[in-house]
Amino acid sequence: MTDNTHNEARIVTENPGALNESGRLIASDRVEGTKVYNPEGEHVGSIQNFMVDKLNGKVSYAVMSFGGFLGIGERYHPLPWDALTFDPELGGYRVSVTRAQLEDAPSFAQDEDPWVDPEYGRNVYAFYGMPFYS
């Protein structure tokens, strides 16, 4: 809870006026930076950004960053948007994957652009056992 408070305070400072939301809507810059936890309640990463499908306006992936320092050595894990559940008590998202599973999960480094491979997204959805979105 302390982490969450800190996180929200940071976002408020950087993005004044940007946090308005109703129960059904959430602001993009509120999602970014939110922590992600596994079913054991361990912190496994934070939402870096998310990918929007320009054709249908849907959020296709949330990209979780993990490890590294100031971007160096950081790994990026794309997750199907629907694989994330917001947990108000944790003040973050839950994803049903253990730390060990995450090491085998699709991920990329800062200088890689995996999306050029049209199969990449399909593999991400398959890894998390979800039907591909398109």
Place this chain on the structure above:
Amino acid sequence: MTDNTHNEARIVTENPGALNESGRLIASDRVEGTKVYNPEGEHVGSIQNFMVDKLNGKVSYAVMSFGGFLGIGERYHPLPWDALTFDPELGGYRVSVTRAQLEDAPSFAQDEDPWVDPEYGRNVYAFYGMPFYS
């Protein structure tokens, strides 16, 4: 084009590794900060953030900020996502609304939360002549 180059450079610096995208996908933090132009090519604002519908994972609104300084006096204009068209030559989005029309458009100040009114979104879509998304 100069503006676009500058803008992208800024985003790259702040969000390393976050810009990967294929032709069909765009990263949330790449949309944020992008300039918006009217049909006359005038700069009418910048994308502050966008609102995602948690139920269906769709981007419902892009929120454009305009005016003010460091958030003070700034106005926020929600736009239907589909009202924006990316213009590669301008390096920004186009929206079919004149400056004068924009003054009459739905907008809110930093300390206002218009989304608590369930009719607000409907009015936004009506103003831009688009069918309400839900």
